[in-house]
Amino acid sequence: MNTPSASLGKNRIHQIDAEVLATRRAGAYTVLTLSANQIAAAAKPGQFVTCSVGEVGTGLILRRAFSIHDVTSTGGQGGTIDVVVAPHGGGTQWLAQRRRYDKVNVSGPLGQGFKVPREPVSCVLVGGGYGSAPLFFLAKVLAARGCRIEMILGGATADKVFGILESRRAANSTTLVTEDGTLGVTGRVTDVLVDSINRFDAKAIYACGPMGMLAAISELAVDAEVACQVAVEEAMACGFGVCMTCVLPIKGDDEVPRLVRACVAGPVFACEQVAWHL
Amino acid sequence: MKVNMAVDLGGLVLTNPVLTASGCAASGRELDRIFDITTLGAMITKSIMLEPRQGRPTPRMAETPSGMLNSIGLQGPGIDRFINEDLVWLAERGVPTIASIAGTHVHEYAELTRRLRSAPGVVALEVNISCPNHDDRDHVFACYPEPAAKVIEAVRRSAPFDLPIFAKLSPDVTDIVEIAHAVVDAGADGLTLINTVLGLAIDPKTLRPVLSAVTGGLSGPAIRPIALRCIHQVRAALPKIPIIGVGGVTSGQDALTFLAAGANAISVGTWVFSDPNAPARVSQELAQELKARGVSDVNEVVNLAHAEYPLESDAVVSLNE
Numbered sequence: 001m002n003t004p005s006a007s008l009g010k011n012r013i014h015q016i017d018a019e020v021l022a023t024r025r026a027g028a029y030t031v032l033t034l035s036a037n038q039i040a041a042a043a044k045p046g047q048f049v050t051c052s053v054g055e056v057g058t059g060l061i062l063r064r065a066f067s068i069h070d071v072t073s074t075g076g077q078g079g080t081i082d083v084v085v086a087p088h089g090g091g092t093q094w095l096a097q098r099r100r101y102d103k104v105n106v107s108g109p110l111g112q113g114f115k116v117p118r119e120p121v122s123c124v125l126v127g128g129g130y131g132s133a134p135l136f137f138l139a140k141v142l143a144a145r146g147c148r149i150e151m152i153l154g155g156a157t158a159d160k161v162f163g164i165l166e167s168r169r170a171a172n173s174t175t176l177v178t179e180d181g182t183l184g185v186t187g188r189v190t191d192v193l194v195d196s197i198n199r200f201d202a203k204a205i206y207a208c209g210p211m212g213m214l215a216a217i218s219e220l221a222v223d224a225e226v227a228c229q230v231a232v233e234e235a236m237a238c239g240f241g242v243c244m245t246c247v248l249p250i251k252g253d254d255e256v257p258r259l260v261r262a263c264v265a266g267p268v269f270a271c272e273q274v275a276w277h278l
Numbered sequence: 279m280k281v282n283m284a285v286d287l288g289g290l291v292l293t294n295p296v297l298t299a300s301g302c303a304a305s306g307r308e309l310d311r312i313f314d315i316t317t318l319g320a321m322i323t324k325s326i327m328l329e330p331r332q333g334r335p336t337p338r339m340a341e342t343p344s345g346m347l348n349s350i351g352l353q354g355p356g357i358d359r360f361i362n363e364d365l366v367w368l369a370e371r372g373v374p375t376i377a378s379i380a381g382t383h384v385h386e387y388a389e390l391t392r393r394l395r396s397a398p399g400v401v402a403l404e405v406n407i408s409c410p411n412h413d414d415r416d417h418v419f420a421c422y423p424e425p426a427a428k429v430i431e432a433v434r435r436s437a438p439f440d441l442p443i444f445a446k447l448s449p450d451v452t453d454i455v456e457i458a459h460a461v462v463d464a465g466a467d468g469l470t471l472i473n474t475v476l477g478l479a480i481d482p483k484t485l486r487p488v489l490s491a492v493t494g495g496l497s498g499p500a501i502r503p504i505a506l507r508c509i510h511q512v513r514a515a516l517p518k519i520p521i522i523g524v525g526g527v528t529s530g531q532d533a534l535t536f537l538a539a540g541a542n543a544i545s546v547g548t549w550v551f552s553d554p555n556a557p558a559r560v561s562q563e564l565a566q567e568l569k570a571r572g573v574s575d576v577n578e579v580v581n582l583a584h585a586e587y588p589l590e591s592d593a594v595v596s597l598n599e
Contacts, residue, residue: 013311015555052552059344061498061552107554237339237346238551241308244324244350245339259332259353264308 013240014038015107020098021080027159029130030085030096031069032104039108040071040079045116045138046231046268049083049108050239053091060091062237067134067208067267068109081106084133084162110239111267114138114206114229120146121203124196124226125171126189126217128154128209132162134231138206139170148172150200152192154209158183173200190216197224207231207271218271228271234262249275281568282575283561285319285542287520288467290402290442292319292374292543295576296533296561299524299547300325300378300404300446301350302497303557305364306371309550313558321373322470322522322545323364325380325406328389330356340479340488345500345526346548347477349491352380352409357390361397369399376444380406383413384425384432391436402442404522405433405466408473408495420448420473423460434465444522446470447508449501454508455515468520470545471508475501497548502526506539513540513581528556530563537576538583 018034025031039049050063066083073079087096098104116138117123123142125135132153139149151171155161156179164183167174175192176184185192190213196202197220205228207217214230221228236246241264249257250265250273257275260266285295300322303309315321333353340347354360360377368375377400379390387405394400407429410416419425430445437443445461447454449472458469474495479488487493505525513521523541526548527533533544544564549556568576 011311013554015312015553060341061344061548062341062346063552105553235337235339237341237348238554240311240554242302242304243339243348243551244304244333244353245336245348247333247336247338247353 011042013107013110014042015105017103018106020100020102020104022100023098026084026162028086029162030087031082032085032095032098033080033082034104034106035078036081036106036108037077037079039106040073040081043068043071043081043109043137044113045141046113046134047109047111048239048267049081049106049110051083051095052105053094060094062091063107063239064091064095065110065236065239065263067231068137069133070137084130086130107239111263112265114231114268116141116145117147117204120148122148122150122200123204123206124150124152124193124200124202126152126154126193126205126207126209127162128189128213129156129160130162131209131213131231131233134208135206136163136166136170143170148200150175150196150202152177152189152196154178154189154213156180188216189213190220193217193220194224197226202226204228209233214271214274215276218274218276221271229268230271230274231267232262232269232274233267236263239263249278251275279569279572279574281565281573282577283565285577287402287522287542288442289440290520294319294561295537295543296557296564297376297522297543297545298322298550298557299545300406302547302550305360306368306373309554309557310371312554316372317561318373318557319543320376320401321368322376322404323360323368323378324354325352325378326354326357326360326390327352327380328357328386330354330359335490337489338491338494340494342477342479342496343500345496345498346551347479347489347494347496348474349489349494351491357393361393365397365399373399374401375399376402376404378404378406378446379433380409382409382411384428387429388432388436391433395436395438395441400441402444403433403437404444404446404470405429406446406473408446408448418448418450420446420457421451423457426457427460427464430461430464430466442467444468444470446473448473449504449508450476455511458512458516458519462516462519468522469512470522470524471512471541472501472505472525475504497525499526499528502532506535509536509539509541510583514584527560528552530560530565530567533560533564534567534579535583537579538581540581540584542577542580
């Protein structure tokens with residue numbers, strides 16, 4: 001069970017009808033740029049937002065969660081956030097079909113973000129599929145601290161690898177990996193991770209993607225004795241801590257795993273906190 | 279025109295008829311980051327059991343048409359931490375709390391009640407009897423009049439005489455009026471209608487149940503007509519009993535229909551997941567709905583859907599003008 005006071009932020013959660021400022025296709029995904037000044041101003045890398053889907057009276061009642069892919073904060077009223085939508089169901093398809101000037105109800109920023117190193121160290125950022133999305137916001141913050149950034153972006157096929165072009169700007173170097181070999185190295189992100197760690201003398205790993213991938217990365221990171229944070233993807237109904245559906249086993253200081261809400265205690269965890277085998 | 283929103287639930291006076299629903303608002307802290315929870319009539323907290331519980335494995339949730347299934351398994355911190363952390367916080371925050379309790383033996387309900395006797399800020403108990411009865415082959419208390427009554431009797435005996443007790447009834451019964459009579463005769467001061475409806479979702483690809491627990495409780499707008507039916511039936515049979523209506527309320531208009539069916543107060547449950555601000559919004563919309571109809575007191579619309587209110591009655595005439 002969570003300690004509510006310990007895991008809940010004090011910050012207010014904003015809920016707004018955000019205007020869609022731009023949309024663009026990126027392989028199998030759609031990127032939405034939303035006018036969300038208050039959320040943009042407060043957001044930290046690794047945090048997420050939830051969006052309502054469907055028209056008024058829709059039968060789809062639950063909000064969809066999206067990690068914050070990018071933020072522009074002008075300090076004035078023009079702050080925006082980008083989210084990456086993978087259209088695989090009725091709700092995400094509806095979102096991916098939004099056009100400029102449409103409104104989307106957005107709530108956030110939610111959850112606990114990535115912790116960033118104090119020193120300008122070398123970092124490896126690993127993303128699987130649209131799980132790569134939050135790594136770009138993170139890369140901005142790391143770069144501002146002088147960190148060297150290697151990105152490993154993977155996917156089943158080339159169109160499922162997110163952020164290929166953006167990584168040229170966001171990272172010092174990028175390794176692309178596909179399972180079918182249609183782009184970059186044939187295989188999985190874990191096949192190239194150890195090499196990247198060694199080559200760049202990485203002191204921190206950040207990963208986001210499917211749970212199986214995160215578990216495998218976690219194992220390699222522990223072996224290599226490199227600090228690793230993962231952003232987990234759990235199905236959730238509310239996104240702000242009341243529904244108790246997004247729980248996963250997290251080890252406490254006593255090493256005993258307890259079911260903890262990914263939405264308020266996470267989605268970012270130190271890899272050794274997660275009881276992957278449970 | 280100022281609309282009176284205060285309601286009297288059998289001696290329990292609340293400044294606002296809009297409440298949270300057990301299991302949909304945790305213990306208030308999370309919601310307080312969205313809106314000022316002191317504007318609510320009361321917080322109905324997530325059902326608490328004696329011991330800390332991990333709940334069920336995931337998946338615990340499945341979205342269904344206009345609703346969702348859940349099988350959380352009453353994950354919670356146990357009564358001691360609930361009192362020391364959650365109730366203390368709610369009392370300091372100044373929110374009237376209706377504490378929901380759950381157990382698997384009659385004596386657990388009694389023990390929970392005793393622990394809560396001197397707990398801060400608790401203005402009433404809600405008894406979640408939709409739990410498996412470990413003394414009777416895990417039959418759900420709420421589905422049979424006698425076990426349901428036994429739980430309420432035990433809670434009534436263990437509670438201070440002036441602490442109102444609400445029994446939360448399950449719609450998964452042949453005759454909800456029979457259960458309502460049984461728990462009221464056993465000492466319930468009021469009823470909460472309704473708990474979730476048992477359902478099942480099957481993954482069309484794997485043809486296996488989506489939820490790890492196989493079945494789950496259906497909630498959301500999908501069950502609103504069932505909630506209205508239960509409230510209407512029980513109100514017709516028990517004209518005086520205070521009723522907290524719950525089940526798919528999303529708007530002030532929905533709340534109004536629950537009042538008309540016979541509810542004296544309304545809980546916003548699953549819609550909090552859809553619109554975290556929903557309880558605050560429903561309360562504002564309800565006041566606007568009443569104002570637009572020229573009704574100055576929320577209590578005037580209670581029971582209007584019942585036949586004994588002829589169309590020429592004052593309240594209805596003023597509504598139609």
